[in-house]
Amino acid sequence: MHTTLIDATTLSRHLDDPDWVILDCRHDLMNPNAGSDGFAIGHIAGAQFANVDTDLSGAKIGPDGKFQGRHPLPGRAALIDTLRGWGINDDTQVVAYDAHGGMFAARVWWLLRWVGHPAVAVLDGGLVAWQSQGLPMVTHAERRTPGAIAEHASLVATVSAEDVVANLQSQARTVVDARAADRYRGENETIDPVGGHIPGAKNRFFKDNLSVDGRFKNAEELKADFAPLFDSAAKAIMQCGSGVTACHNLLALEIAGLPGAALYPGSWSEWVADPARPVATGA
Known part of the structure; x- marks a missing residue:
């Protein structure tokens, strides 16, 4: 189980592992489409795109009508549904990466731990480390069978x-x-x-x-x-x-x-x- 970081070489050995899910978290605070555009141009083989603004955040206005910040936490039930849509189960190893030194991938790492899932790691060095080794990139989107991850006691x-x-x-x-x-x-x-x-x-x-x-x-x-x-x-x-x-x-x-x-x-x-x-x- 990888619970903090994983290197590009180790990740490359698990691209075809059905028990591993890779999430591309690229984003730009000033350009909301930058992440999805970059994903379409090329991403790690098997990766799925995780949108910081929608998948990894909740409504900016809370039930009380107050502003909760630019990226408030998603509802726990909504997050579980999103994780299941990516094919994540209770025994899935999740790996998140971005092209910003882990700036956004760390959000995935924390959110998985928030719902009690310890098997989540950030690709150390991100997409730059992956590309520097000439590892495979693709343009087509991955489709996974829905998972059945359950909510557990928070680790954070x-x-x-x-x-x-x-x-x-x-x-x-x-x-x-x-x-x-x-x-x-x-x-x-x-x-x-x-x-x-x-x-x-x-x-x-x-x-x-x-x-x-x-x-x-x-x-x-x-x-x-x-x-x-x-x-x-x-x-x-x-x-x-x-x-x-x-x-x-x-x-x-x-x-x-x-x-x-x-x-x-x-x-x-x-x-x-x-x-x-x-x-x-x-x-």
């Missing part, structure tokens, strides 16, 4: 906006922001209406989890990188712009042997939708 934790507000007073947890430093400081905000960060949040840009070759750093390097941010991962909250790239930090923590951090799914996009919530700027 989440917090709500209310929890984060309460934490401003208690300071019981450390909030870690996965966005680029300029967005964190409020100097460059092109996606959400307000720039800055949650007061007290620390910055850990998700790309800092990667080596120069685009693969994840090893466990010891990651552990050392996260050490200055908090004493215990179990008392940390990961957030980003919309709850997607925060999953990259959560994956890095798992690789480092530091499990237990929670995801704030709504993240910055939900936070700033309520002007009553405080905003900090600067370093």
